[in-house]
Amino acid sequence: MTQPMTARTAAPTTVAGAGRHTPQPGTLSIAHGARPATDGAAGVLARFEEWVRRSPEAPAVIDGAHSWTYGQIGSAADEVAQALRARVRPGDLVGVCLDRSAALVVTAVALARIGAVYLPLGPRPGERRTDAVTEDIDVVCLIGDPGLLPPRYRTADRMDLTLPGEGANATATVVAAFAAPGPAAHSAPAGTFYAVLTSGSTGRPKAVAVGEPALGGLLDWYRATTGLGPGDRQSLLIGVAFDPHLLELWGGLTSGAALVPAPDEVRWDSVVLADWWRTAGVSVSVAATPMVEPLLDRPWPQDLRLRHLMTGGDRMRRHPGAEVTATVHNAYGPAEATVIATTHAMHGTDGAAGTDSAPPIGRPVPGVTVIVAGQDGRPVERGTEGELLIGGSGLALGYLDPELTARRFTAVPEGLELPGVERVYRTGDRVRMAADGQLEFLGRLDDQVKISGVRIEPAEVEAAFEQDPAVLSAVVTAPRSADGRARLVAYVRAAADSGLTAEALLPALRTWLPEQAVPSDVRIVGSFPLDANGKVDRAELTRRAAESAAPRPGGTAPDDGAPAGATPGERLVLSAVRDLLDRPGTSLADNFTEAGGTSVLAARLLTVIEKESGVRLRAPELLRQPDLRAVALLVDQRCASRQPAGA
DSSP states (O other): OOOOOOSOOOOOOBOOSSGGGSOOTTOBSEEEOOOOSSOSTTOHHHHHHHHHHHOTTSEEEEETTEEEEHHHHHHHHHHHHHHHTTTOOTTOEEEEEOOSSHHHHHHHHHHHHHTOEEEEOOSOOOHHHHHHHHHHBOEEEEEEOGGGSOHHHHSSEEEEEOOOOOSTTOOSOEEEEEOOOOTTOBOOOTTEEEEEEEOOTTSSOEEEEEEHHHHHHHHHHHHHHHOOOTTOEEEEOSOTTSTHHHHHHHHHHTTTOEEEEOOGGGGGOHHHHHHHHHHHTOOEEEEEHHHHHHHHTSOOOSSOOOOEEEEESSOOOSOOOTTOOSEEEEEEOOGGGOSOSEEEEEOTTSTTTTOSSOOOOBEEOTTEEEEEEOTTSSBOBTTBEEEEEEEETTOOOEESSHHHHHHHEEEOOTTOOOTTOSEEEEEEEEEEEOTTSOEEEEEESSSOEEETTEEEOHHHHHHHHTTSTTEEEEEEEOOBOTTSOBOOEEEEEEOTTOOOOHHHHHHHHHHHSOGGGSOSEEEEESOOOBOTTSSBOHHHHHHHHHHHHSOOGGGOOOOOSOOTTOOHHHHHHHHHHHHHHTOTTOOTTSOTTTTTOOHHHHHHHHHHHHHHHOOOOOHHHHHTOSSHHHHHHHHHHHHHHTSOTTO
16 A cells, blocks of 8 residues: 655755754654554464354345355355365465456455465456566466456466356456466465565566465454454455455455445546445445545545545545544555555544645554664654665565565664564655654655556556567656646657557557556657766656646647637536646547546546536446547536526
8 A cells, every 4th residue: 555656856865944854863763563462373364264153144245236144255265265276286376367246255265275375466457467477477377257368378278166256346257277387487485375466667567475474463453443343344445456455355354344345437436436335334445545535625425334444555635624524544555564554543533634734654553663764774863854664574575586575675774673673675765754753755766656556667667668569669757747646658769660659559558557557648759868878868858748738828728629619518628637637738539548547537537527517427427438529528418408498
């Protein structure tokens, strides 16, 4: 649940001045979470099995009109485990290509019972991306819809699996498809419970391995903090390939609560999300910050059962208002530190409620130690900026690549005595610890960025472009808008006479990358600007991107292809999309998603349209339109239908 990433920043410096950033002399930037209630040794799976024994008739999954009890989930998982045991052994990596559903829950439990490693990839991870992953990682099989698996798995040895086929995101047929891994593929280290992918600077994703005690300790804290238990409903909302999905899934299953899978359209629209919380009776939820913040800008929905809302994945820019009835937790944590490392809880009764200042990312959760270090790796005084290091029982085992693990998981700085901390993870995040121990997130120390809650290495996006033989090279920058939101802009140098266009590149790019990593702006260039050292001048490219996104003198905009008599709906939609995508050249003939629109940006667009016109479109209506002109027509028609006769 990593916080926002920024472009490369300067080395940490001491901040002068008064107030909460003034360090207390001799007070180092080290903070320890509380002692864990347990050591996590009881086991994640064992806690689920306890609920199967104690409450077999209690609902474990509720998906609309369909529900499954703990006993039914346990029986279905046993059947799947029995089918897989002949081919899948303890410690084997299994890629799961399913969406949020009872089938996904059964599969996760079945793999845990076998002792196999759960690797969630999501229902449509992209053919080429999946191929790259399975070449680098020793994945024994993929489980998913046979029609959506990569080509070499469609023709591989397959085994039909009996899984629940009902629910909003269910698939009728699920298979386990077996194919040989690459010759140099990495296996999971001993003790791995699950693995998740993060973006890799080499252009290929890297896998993080997490042990059961680390997840178990976090779940102990989660249950104690939220009070999650029998009778509660825990959302299953987060994208399956994103590591907070593990917190949701096992948070519900280890507490006796019911998991409630969210229909896909819920993740595109914050108002629909709130309606779904209400109708589904969700009492505890985990959601990405960009989905939650629009709800904080409007009256808080009433009649919600929602008590606790964990949010993260991007910088939160304001405090919840006084009318917010749920406790909102601003959470921070890379996958390498098991989902959440620090949190800050906010209530409507707080003195800071409703203020437009960024809340802190808080203090470490139980078992976690945080250090703010200078360039020498030593702790700095409180109030001084530095790199965040994380240690303690919540650390992942490492990456599947041992060399990468050795670079990022390092020994405790010499001379420091940190009980319970044997190694630390260098996050690359720039933070500052206040005198009271609260952490303030400041940005990144490297090129990594965060787009709509997903951690992205520009190098991985560049490598995806360069798979096309017509692309000589690509450079990806991440300029920020005035409100601090990052977007990806790609500069592509094409082979002579290739006739390459941005539109021709995007379809293949989407097979390599997750949705959030597809740039919102692709520019074909003849050359790149160079700095004094002869390297590509990324700062200059970022400046050009920001300059082209700025309003033109006199308020004029680039030609949008709309007639002089453009309708109010056309002007509203075009202006909103240009602003959200930071693409002033967007025209009414462009398709929203092909122009760079994502699920989070769609939610923001719907909010802007409603605020400016009073028209409330739904996400499916937006997404099924061929272009922005058709979206604008819907807005104009709805506005006209509200006009009194003769007006």
